[in-house]
Amino acid sequence: MSAAPELIVKGLKATVDGKEILKGVNLEVKGGEIHAIMGPNGTGKSTLASVLMGHPRYEVTDGSVTLDGEDVLNMEVDERARAGLFLAMQYPAEVSGVTNSDFLRSAVNARRGEGNEISLMKFIREMDNKMELLEMDEKFATRYLNEGFSGGEKKRNEILQMMMLKPRIAILDEIDSGLDIDALKVVSKGVNSLLGPEMGVILITHYQRLLNYIKPDYVHVFIQGKIVKSGGPELAERLEAEGYDWVKEELGVEDETVGQKA
Amino acid sequence: MTTNSQLPDLSDYKYGFHDKDVSVFRSKKGLSREVVEEISHLKDEPDWMLEFRLKSLEQFYKMPMPDSKNSNWFSLLPGKLDDLNFDDITYYVKPSERQGRSWEEVPEQIKQTFDKLGIPEAEQKFLAGVSAQYESEVVYHNMQKELEEQGVIFCDTDTALREYPELLREYFGTVIPPTDNKFAALNSAVWSGGSFIYVPKGVRCGVPLQAYFRINSENMGQFERTLIIADEGSFVHYVEGCTAPIYSTDSLHSAVVEIIVKDHARCRYTTIQNWSANVYNLVTKRAVAHKGAHMEWIDGNIGSKVTMKYPAVVMKGEGAKADVLSIAVAGKGQHQDAGAKVVALAPNCTSTIVSKSISKHGGKVTYRGLSSFGRNAAGSKANVKCDTLILDDQSTSDTIPYNESKTDDVTLEHEATVSKVSEEQLFYLMSRGLSEEEATHMIIMGFIEPFTKELPMEYAVEMNRLIKYEMEGSIG
Numbered sequence: 001m002s003a004a005p006e007l008i009v010k011g012l013k014a015t016v017d018g019k020e021i022l023k024g025v026n027l028e029v030k031g032g033e034i035h036a037i038m039g040p041n042g043t044g045k046s047t048l049a050s051v052l053m054g055h056p057r058y059e060v061t062d063g064s065v066t067l068d069g070e071d072v073l074n075m076e077v078d079e080r081a082r083a084g085l086f087l088a089m090q091y092p093a094e095v096s097g098v099t100n101s102d103f104l105r106s107a108v109n110a111r112r113g114e115g116n117e118i119s120l121m122k123f124i125r126e127m128d129n130k131m132e133l134l135e136m137d138e139k140f141a142t143r144y145l146n147e148g149f150s151g152g153e154k155k156r157n158e159i160l161q162m163m164m165l166k167p168r169i170a171i172l173d174e175i176d177s178g179l180d181i182d183a184l185k186v187v188s189k190g191v192n193s194l195l196g197p198e199m200g201v202i203l204i205t206h207y208q209r210l211l212n213y214i215k216p217d218y219v220h221v222f223i224q225g226k227i228v229k230s231g232g233p234e235l236a237e238r239l240e241a242e243g244y245d246w247v248k249e250e251l252g253v254e255d256e257t258v259g260q261k262a
Numbered sequence: 263m264t265t266n267s268q269l270p271d272l273s274d275y276k277y278g279f280h281d282k283d284v285s286v287f288r289s290k291k292g293l294s295r296e297v298v299e300e301i302s303h304l305k306d307e308p309d310w311m312l313e314f315r316l317k318s319l320e321q322f323y324k325m326p327m328p329d330s331k332n333s334n335w336f337s338l339l340p341g342k343l344d345d346l347n348f349d350d351i352t353y354y355v356k357p358s359e360r361q362g363r364s365w366e367e368v369p370e371q372i373k374q375t376f377d378k379l380g381i382p383e384a385e386q387k388f389l390a391g392v393s394a395q396y397e398s399e400v401v402y403h404n405m406q407k408e409l410e411e412q413g414v415i416f417c418d419t420d421t422a423l424r425e426y427p428e429l430l431r432e433y434f435g436t437v438i439p440p441t442d443n444k445f446a447a448l449n450s451a452v453w454s455g456g457s458f459i460y461v462p463k464g465v466r467c468g469v470p471l472q473a474y475f476r477i478n479s480e481n482m483g484q485f486e487r488t489l490i491i492a493d494e495g496s497f498v499h500y501v502e503g504c505t506a507p508i509y510s511t512d513s514l515h516s517a518v519v520e521i522i523v524k525d526h527a528r529c530r531y532t533t534i535q536n537w538s539a540n541v542y543n544l545v546t547k548r549a550v551a552h553k554g555a556h557m558e559w560i561d562g563n564i565g566s567k568v569t570m571k572y573p574a575v576v577m578k579g580e581g582a583k584a585d586v587l588s589i590a591v592a593g594k595g596q597h598q599d600a601g602a603k604v605v606a607l608a609p610n611c612t613s614t615i616v617s618k619s620i621s622k623h624g625g626k627v628t629y630r631g632l633s634s635f636g637r638n639a640a641g642s643k644a645n646v647k648c649d650t651l652i653l654d655d656q657s658t659s660d661t662i663p664y665n666e667s668k669t670d671d672v673t674l675e676h677e678a679t680v681s682k683v684s685e686e687q688l689f690y691l692m693s694r695g696l697s698e699e700e701a702t703h704m705i706i707m708g709f710i711e712p713f714t715k716e717l718p719m720e721y722a723v724e725m726n727r728l729i730k731y732e733m734e735g736s737i738g
Contacts, residue, residue, distance in 0.1 A: 053689075053693050054693075055689055056685060056689065057685070076692070076697075076698070077689060077692035077693055078692040078693075078695055078696055078697050078698070078701075080693075081692065081693055081694055081695035082695045086693075087693055089690065089693075092690055093684070093686045093687045093689070093690035093691075094687075095687055095690075095691070095704070095705060095708050096708050096709070096711075097707065097708025097709055097710070097711030097712070098704055098705070098707070098708035098711070103691070103694075103704065106696060106700065106704065107691075107694035107695050107696060110694070110695035110696050110697075110700070111694075111695045144708070145708075161694060165694065165695070
């Protein structure tokens with residue numbers, strides 16, 4: 001790959017059903033950096049993740065997003081993926097009749113491009129290795145995509161996809177929700193195994209807990225549809241200890257949510 | 263009954279399914295007693311078959327053209343068959359005549375489809391009726407030898423009538439009599455070609471009987487007649503058709519398929535049909551399953567103008583089993599009216615129907631199914647599952663299940679779903695780099711996976727390509 005990735009979000013505003021959810025988000029993420037976005041429920045964090053990936057439900061009304069200088073907002077969802085964006089989803093869709101491994105190989109090949117398809121043996125070897133690291137039963141390869149997976153299994157599967165696709169910018173949307181401590185450790189191990197100058201990470205979470213396992217370089221507080229405060233890891237610790245009330249006080253807001261529940 | 267010793271020797275057999283020496287013949291358009299007599303005469307048939315044909319013709323004339331008033335299933339689509347003109351059909355064409363067509367005459371669209379499906383040119387020419395024989399002579403030869411050693415008879419029905427007259431006479435028309443419906447009567451009067459299979463007691467055919475039969479144009483006739491007898495404890499898998507579009511200038515395909523599955527035998531019949539969009543495909547398929555016997559229909563319907571086809575199993579013996587697994591794909595101007603009929607007439611019979619339909623570009627799919635339990639069917643079970651995937655707002659689907667029972671002690675489960683390709687699924691797959699088209703294809707292939715996984719490998723591969731091709735341009 002070329003130089004270290006760089007995602008720049010400027011003044012991003014977006015609506016759903018006419019209601020503004022994102023109210024001017026600014027964020028810069030470079031390769032090798034981990035940015036944690038923290039905030040209470042309903043403040044628009046997950047919307048940010050969906051909008052960056054291009055979910056058709058949301059309409060961008062203002063601002064810009066570039067990845068390595070390329071205009072992301074003009075790209076289709078699949079083009080964003082092929083450009084190196086990845087979103088580990090909170091509620092991944094289920095697709096019956098399509099095995100996990102068939103899907104994953106199609107995705108890997110879509111990312112690699114025509115004429116550069118991965119050989120079957122190499123693919124299987126790589127998938128086996130990563131599944132082992134994520135402590136996934138080998139049966140997962142032949143199960144239908146997310147169908148009947150438990151919450152924790154879905155999360156592992158998202159991380160497996162991320163590890164296979166090797167994105168330039170990975171957005172992890174509440175990858176810790178619903179995980180017990182052992183599963184959380186495994187998932188974190190997967191994420192950490194990928195860290196390096198080739199990839200930037202946006203971690204969206206309610207809880208500081210995740211940040212014990214994946215250490216952020218920057219922490220941002222998300223309230224009322226935008227980033228209201230940024231700092232280092234010490235900010236997460238203070239949030240953990242004191243909650244969000246002091247931030248709200250500083251800002252002079254009572255209700256931190258935005259529009260409808262996101 | 264025919265015994266093994268009556269099998270012809272191999273050198274005869276090799277070309278056995280072609281009529282060797284009758285000169286090129288094409289009956290004049292329209293149906294008449296003379297036409298039927300001529301067909302029978304040209305085939306040099308025994309008197310009983312001529313009589314059978316003539317009685318069937320009488321029956322055909324007697325039965326009213328299907329309309330909404332009569333109870334026959336072919337009448338369930340009032341108006342759908344109005345364009346069908348029985349006087350405008352050529353009822354018999356010698357196979358050799360069909361090869362009179364030149365490659366240039368084959369429509370460009372059909373040629374393109376062949377290319378997209380990756381079908382070799384030699385085979386394309388055969389499928390389009392340009393050349394007579396496709397090159398699997400050797401495969402055919404070897405397989406035939408193996409089957410012959412086991413006493414299996416596998417030939418076209420015309421040959422069977424010449425070589426195994428007793429066997430044919432014993433079973434022909436016993437599962438689907440000419441009085442069954444107007445199209446069965448028509449087929450009985452003018453039938454030609456089709457496959458005949460006899461599997462002796464206890465013989466299990468290790469490989470599906472298939473492939474080379476797509477090489478024989480006689481088996482692609484308009485009015486083919488297939489008869490399969492799986493004797494006690496035997497097993498046979500027959501595969502019919504192929505995914506390539508069958509280019510036909512004829513507008514009516516009306517086949518009859520009869521299957522007898524004797525005690526504890528098992529028969530699986532796999533069909534994939536892809537008729538060109540001008541064809542009325544009105545087919546009667548029925549099996550009788552005796553004690554402990556197991557009949558499976560795997561039935562794929564793509565193409566045609568109107569398809570009406572309801573593979574049936576009559577479970578006559580205790581503990582008989584029936585499985586019907588079908589898919590139907592309807593595009594612009596097409597109506598796939600398909601389903602299944604299962605009839606339990608003995609105790610402890612079980613049946614499963616799984617129907618998968620896809621409609622797009624304004625196509626219409628109808629599932630029409632019958633689950634029937636007779637007085638003696640105590641302890642029997644039927645399970646019906648119909649799933650429909652609708653790809654756009656112009657397309658429609660209907661599910662019409664008929665259930666009837668003359669006894670209380672039975673179980674019937676019915677489940678139906680209608681779905682669209684969901685935004686969330688598309689978003690998810692696309693977020694991993696698949697284009698909208700690839701993502702949609704993947705969702706569709708997943709939807710029909712229960713069907714494709716039952717196909718022999720090469721058919722599954724073709725099926726995948728075909729669906730891909732069929733779905734092109736259905737996005738956006």
